[in-house]
Amino acid sequence: MLWPFIALTSAAAASYAGYATMAPGSQLYGRTLTHGSDPNQIALTYDDGPNDPHTLRLLDVLAKYEAKATFFLIGKYVRQRPEIARAIQAAGHEIGNHTYSHPNLIFVSASRLRQELEDCRKALEDGLGARTSLFRPPFGGRRPNVLRTARAMGMQPVMWSVTAYDWSAKSPDAIVDKVTRQVDSRRKPQAEIVLLHDGGHLAFGTDRSHTIEATRRVLERYAGKKFVAIAGLTP
Numbered sequence: 001m002l003w004p005f006i007a008l009t010s011a012a013a014a015s016y017a018g019y020a021t022m023a024p025g026s027q028l029y030g031r032t033l034t035h036g037s038d039p040n041q042i043a044l045t046y047d048d049g050p051n052d053p054h055t056l057r058l059l060d061v062l063a064k065y066e067a068k069a070t071f072f073l074i075g076k077y078v079r080q081r082p083e084i085a086r087a088i089q090a091a092g093h094e095i096g097n098h099t100y101s102h103p104n105l106i107f108v109s110a111s112r113l114r115q116e117l118e119d120c121r122k123a124l125e126d127g128l129g130a131r132t133s134l135f136r137p138p139f140g141g142r143r144p145n146v147l148r149t150a151r152a153m154g155m156q157p158v159m160w161s162v163t164a165y166d167w168s169a170k171s172p173d174a175i176v177d178k179v180t181r182q183v184d185s186r187r188k189p190q191a192e193i194v195l196l197h198d199g200g201h202l203a204f205g206t207d208r209s210h211t212i213e214a215t216r217r218v219l220e221r222y223a224g225k226k227f228v229a230i231a232g233l234t235p
């Protein structure tokens with residue numbers, strides 16, 4: 001979830017460095033992936049899972065449209081319900097590291113930072129038998145050492161170009177509206193990376209039915225485009 005980003009916006013605006021720390025598109029602290037070049041592609045990304053029952057319901061919707069997506073999982077939830085993480089993997093979606101307990105990494109020590117990434121990696125390896133090469137910082141919060149540490153561990157930091165604001169949406173329509181406004185207004189069309197949530201970092205079981213229905217409508221609306229995982233994006 002991203003809501004502290006909103007709270008920090010005015011404070012962050014006070015300095016360019018603060019802006020670069022939280023703004024998803026900022027490249028001041030080193031290159032992060034925010035989009036692809038092919039406007040016929042869309043990369044849907046889901047944070048804060050695995051979650052019950054919403055992740056499995058979302059997998060059903062994605063399968064119906066033969067869409068691939070990317071899931072940035074919270075390590076402690078993977079430990080709790082590894083079989084849901086395995087279902088994501090079995091469906092052919094991509095999985096990334098979203099830390100073990102979802103702290104804002106801007107405010108943690110170097111050792112805690114490393115621990116959070118390691119613990120999530122270990123949970124994913126134990127649960128999936130596989131390594132992940134992607135990392136997304138909770139709340140989009142990052143500093144040079146966050147990106148450096150992730151890269152040193154063999155992970156590419158992935159941000160996004162379209163924010164769906166699904167964590168506070170009152171209806172599926174509100175989410176679809178946020179997505180389509182951003183996708184359709186791009187002056188130079190590109191492959192958007194869309195930020196969505198199949199879980200909630202505050203509690204396991206967070207209701208994501210609005211996100212799932214919004215996903216169905218987005219898949220329907222952009223049926224002419226190819227929905228790809230991050231690895232499938234044309235750079």
Ligand SMILES: [Zn+2]
Binds near residue numbers: 047048102139
């Ligand atoms: Zn998150």
